[in-house]
Amino acid sequence: MQVKPNIRHINSAQLREHLISLGEKPFRARQIEDWLWRKGVHHFGSMTDISKSLQEQLIAHFELLPLQEDITQVSHIDKTIKIRFMTHDGHKLESVLIPTPTQALLTACVSSQIGCSLTCKFCATGKMERLRNLYADEIFDQFHLINLQSIKHFQKPLTNVVYMGMGEPLLNYSNVISSINRISQYGEFGFSPKRITVSTAGIVKMIRKLGEDEVKFNLALSLHAANDEKRSAIMPINDTNTLQALVKALHFFYNKTGNKITLEYILLNNFNDDIQDAKELIKFAQQLPCKINIIEYNNIGDDQFESSQEYKLDKFVKTLTLHNITVNVRRSRGKDIDAACGQLANK
Numbered sequence: 001m002q003v004k005p006n007i008r009h010i011n012s013a014q015l016r017e018h019l020i021s022l023g024e025k026p027f028r029a030r031q032i033e034d035w036l037w038r039k040g041v042h043h044f045g046s047m048t049d050i051s052k053s054l055q056e057q058l059i060a061h062f063e064l065l066p067l068q069e070d071i072t073q074v075s076h077i078d079k080t081i082k083i084r085f086m087t088h089d090g091h092k093l094e095s096v097l098i099p100t101p102t103q104a105l106l107t108a109c110v111s112s113q114i115g116c117s118l119t120c121k122f123c124a125t126g127k128m129e130r131l132r133n134l135y136a137d138e139i140f141d142q143f144h145l146i147n148l149q150s151i152k153h154f155q156k157p158l159t160n161v162v163y164m165g166m167g168e169p170l171l172n173y174s175n176v177i178s179s180i181n182r183i184s185q186y187g188e189f190g191f192s193p194k195r196i197t198v199s200t201a202g203i204v205k206m207i208r209k210l211g212e213d214e215v216k217f218n219l220a221l222s223l224h225a226a227n228d229e230k231r232s233a234i235m236p237i238n239d240t241n242t243l244q245a246l247v248k249a250l251h252f253f254y255n256k257t258g259n260k261i262t263l264e265y266i267l268l269n270n271f272n273d274d275i276q277d278a279k280e281l282i283k284f285a286q287q288l289p290c291k292i293n294i295i296e297y298n299n300i301g302d303d304q305f306e307s308s309q310e311y312k313l314d315k316f317v318k319t320l321t322l323h324n325i326t327v328n329v330r331r332s333r334g335k336d337i338d339a340a341c342g343q344l345a346n347k
Helices: 012-021 028-038 052-061 136-154 169-186 204-212 228-234 243-257 275-285 310-321
Strands: 068-074 081-086 092-099 106-109 160-163 196-200 218-222 261-267 290-296 327-330
Touching: 012 028, 068 136, 081 136, 092 136, 106 136, 136 169, 160 169, 169 196, 169 204, 196 204, 204 243, 218 243, 243 261, 261 275, 261 310, 275 290, 275 310, 290 310, 310 327
Parallel strands: 106 160, 160 196, 196 218, 218 261, 261 290, 290 327
Antiparallel strands: 068 081, 081 092, 092 106
């Protein structure tokens, strides 16, 4: 039996051509795409302004394979919401809705892969096998369904999207870019690329490709150590994507896009949190137009690392600010439901 194509995997021109072959007017493609992307419907029968006969033609010729919400958990501490989704082929992935304390910002943290291949030592997802990349429509579904949760729980739509969930976004480049284009083009409330951030562990050639493509969204680098020996010890990707190579790629990205870079730095007790580490981070940061987010380490079920002590965090941050580095301390949210940074692992 011939497999029907996923209607969200074809482009506008292909959809128009198919509709014309069925004797339909080309403008029907715009209507259908509006239902698929702006309104996020998951059934052809929900497309109420197209005829029953065309709905049946779509059912006969195409698949529509949305994510399904599996389990939803709400933090009793800070109202963070974690959702486990199921794909049509039985895989599981997690996404998070993160409210700030005042709910001024409501951020969707979406996944780009099922599992991850990078084996970062401080990340629960890195302990999983990478099963496959997520398709653009599956990433879009996370955004759309989390937005519905935001409206349901907080009576407001999302304000931001970060690609900081499961997986390395730049190793799923085409699907990530396509999903961002869909969110920007069709996402509810005119979602601006300036409210979208993609986080990478540091894939040099793909950072350069972002620059070549002159993307409009923000870029964050998961740094976590500013010397090669330490960074390679916790992030094996650094063996082939060194700090010097990353600086050159990030300069290229900035020159092409004009977008400042965010450096993400998890403080690990007695590993990367002393004054010498801070000085190395200052030296690295001073080479780039950037700001730094200091992130608390979150337990992932082993004894390899623990969170830096508060007095060391304060001293580390003060050292950075004395050198005119823009620093934000990101406090963990959703720890009680394993939804905090580094904890996503389908637990």
